[in-house]
């Protein structure tokens with residue numbers, strides 16, 4: 001069955017949005033399966049930039065039906081705003097559907113996210129403060145409200161009443177803050193219902209049917225392997241599974257539907273928020289990467305922490321996601337460098353290791369072992385064919401392929417939809 005997955009292999013912001021947009025013209029559906037508007041996926045078409053937070057990055061391709069899947073957490077306010085902005089730019093937006101099973105991010109989730117981060121003080125996670133963690137927490141403690149609940153508004157009101165009583169108790173007693181007003185929330189969500197109800201579907205059912213009809217479906221990951229709730233650098237992670245395994249539970253399909261599992265890897269590393277980052281550069285080299293790569297968060301605007309490519313991290317992503325292909329992005333950003341260090345293993349307490357330890361304390365003690373690659377010191381952003389790349393850039397690509405054991409299907413050399421060297425025909 002023709003299922004395509006695009007996932008991040010590092011700490012997010014690898015350029016997943018761009019790649020999903022490139023592939024979207026050849027698929028029938030683009031489906032988000034986890035996360036929420038903590039994501040910021042940038043698509044650039046003829047120099048015009050669009051940042052998508054909740055809408056799938058296929059939305060700019062009118063032929064691809066876009067679906068917000070069951071595993072996503074949806075802030076209706078953000079979603080409606082995103083739709084309005086796109087529509088005001090003359091974009092078609094009637095090809096969006098939302099799963100009835102997706103959970104609603106409520107205003108109290110956003111509030112609690114910020115309050116908890118404040119209370120954690122120097123131990124904070126550095127979340128996007130979009131209410132992601134508190135919303136997923138409610139889902140798993142079974143006091144969440146779902147998009148489909150809006151259809152039966154009396155039921156929604158009844159559930160909200162009992163849940164809000166608990167939330168207000170936490171907000172007032174634990175955090176000494178003002179409670180949320182039930183009637184106000186009811187009116188706000190009555191308005192959201194009017195806009196969203198026509199788009200609500202049973203996504204798992206429709207996606208399974210489309211797969212059986214042989215349609216091409218692209219599952220768009222948000223965040224990345226190192227932010228995975230199980231295998232990321234816990235607790236500095238997000239609250240969902242951004243891996244290929246997350247597609248199965250986040251959409252409601254079986255594993256055999258996934259044919260092509262495409263990992264997006266940036267030619268160097270970035271991270272937003274707190275947590276260990278072994279190849280981080282806290283010097284001018286890091287500042288250069290930030291400037292050349294314009295590394296500022298697409299969601300929060302925070303400067304991204306920058307460092308060299310870490311192949312131990314990439315290999316963990318290959319293993320956990322079962323990657324079949326890689327897409328290498330932002331190779332153009334390295335073009336000024338004379339030498340490019342690539343981390344191939346770590347030193348931990350005097351021992352060489354090639355895996356990521358599970359504890360923060362161990363991860364903080366890791367020291368990178370680098371291989372020095374030669375830079376190419378030429379602009380490559382106009383190149384469309386692999387064999388036109390300088391030898392040093394080809395060596396960089398081949399080294400990543402050899403170490404990871406996965407072929408690179410596309411090399412991205414600029415932010416625009418057109419700036420690609422395509423080495424494999426997916427369709």
Ligand code: GDP
Nearest residue numbers: 013014015016017041042298330412413414415
């Ligand atoms: P995502 O979250 O994985 O979709 O990535 P983001 O959109 O948050 O961050 C990637 C940034 O890099 C965006 O500003 C993209 O426009 C930009 N970008 C993507 N691919 C390339 C590339 O190959 N070269 C350059 N210079 N920029 C790129």
Ligand code: IMO
Nearest residue numbers: 012013038039040126127128222223238272273
């Ligand atoms: P895309 O899809 C980069 C990070 C946050 C924080 C941690 C937890 O654009 O790659 P959360 O708000 O999810 O509870 O924050 O995860 N984070 C991201 N970092 N890209 C993202 O998404 C991210 N989504 C969350 O900075 O460290």
Ligand code: MG
Nearest residue numbers: 013040041298
């Ligand atoms: Mg991003």
